[in-house]
Amino acid sequence: MPRKAPSSRVKPLKRRTHQEIISRRTFLVSAKKAGCLLSLLSICAPFVTSQAKAQKRDYKIALDEILKGATPTQELLSIKMPEIAENGNVVSVTIDASQAQTDEKHVKSLHILATENPWPDVVTFNLSKLSGKPAVTSRMRLARSQKVVAIAKLEDGSFLLSEAFVKVTIGGCGG
Amino acid sequence: MANIKPKIRVPKTAKVGDVIKIKTLISHPMESGIRKNKKTGELIPRDIINHFEARFEDEAFFSADMHPAISADPYFAFYFKVPGPGTFSFTWNDDKGNKWSLKQSLLIA
Structure with missing residues (x-):
């Protein structure tokens, strides 16, 4: 031991x-x-x-790695999660940046970070002009009640950020 | 590990310019690497699907880089704007080097 x-x-x-x-x-x-x-x-x-x-990794390090010093704006991006998750092993998450997408400027990537997970990175989605709507639904693990952050990177290098707080009844880390 | 099966739900026909929804699911334990074997106290090694890619006519339009915080049996729902008829191909890669793929063609109605 x-x-x-x-x-x-x-x-x-x-x-x-x-x-x-x-x-x-x-x-x-x-x-x-x-x-x-x-x-x-x-x-x-x-x-x-x-x-x-x-x-283990600090959430701020993961955030800096994505933003690389840029300041995100807190609008036009939505993150939908349940307010209370009974099981932290399976928490559905939907991020939608379709309000930010225009014909000239498409959403390049979407990131999800969990602020209090041992490893804050959750997933990175890379999109292209062929993905008609910059929205993704998936399922993630949450170790405890925490804030989940979604970040969208646009073609011009600007960032959008949105947050959701989820209360977790049973954590999803196992062991 | 032999019974890992990917599943997809994609419309078989669509109109040019339509935005269609694609759903994918694969059964996989997504072992996080921080869980311990309760009997021996040893860490169970990480084994997750780390990459998923969706292609249309060999052009990647959606990909996901996953970390251990994605739930077991990773599920994704995303969108695609139809440029014309063609074939979709979906691939999943895991930490052990296994690869699964599926193909489906799309017709223009």
């Missing part, structure tokens, strides 16, 4: 910022170089490996 470092009990991992994780890593590396006591290493090492396995 991998042991968690005592500090992780005080402060859950998901709430830590990116910088804090890096500083912890650099601290571990420097501690190792300094020839830290073996007992200290045996406490820290399982924590580092379990962190790599857990596949």
Whole structure:
């Protein structure tokens, strides 16, 4: 059984910022170089490996990867989800950007992000001029009650963003 | 894994310029990679369908890149504007390198 470092009990991992994780890593590396006591290493090492396995990612990193510094406008995109999801394993989601689409400017891609899932990326849809209406329905997993964000990228490089809050009764992460 | 079957629902005929709805479904466990085997406590390795693509006359018009947060048996409903008669082809790829595909032709009414 991998042991968690005592500090992780005080402060859950998901709430830590990116910088804090890096500083912890650099601290571990420097501690190792300094020839830290073996007992200290045996406490820290399982924590580092379990962190790599857990596949966690901050929502803001995922959002920045899509937007790349652009500011989205919060209009013309709709996201439809149930207000209360009884089963987080199967939550239907419909995103529709047809109000934003014109003959000259089509919707290039649609993204869904779940802010509180261990891995915030859900799905990316790539559309073309042949997809008559930029709307997609699918089903997704939600680990707990959270905000789900839909982003549409238009042909001219601008972004639209829309949010929905879903209350989840049973989380869909398993294990 | 042998009994994974993709299903599609596409109109057989349409008029030029019509916007038709396409529904696709494939039975797949979509193992997230963070679930643990309850007896041994080991992580069950990730196995999901990571890519889906819809083509018309060999031109991709819709594709989806999936992450583990897509539910088991991934379902999609999307739209297509009919430019003329032709053949649709749909492909699904999973993490283990398996590939499933289906074809259907569209006639102009």
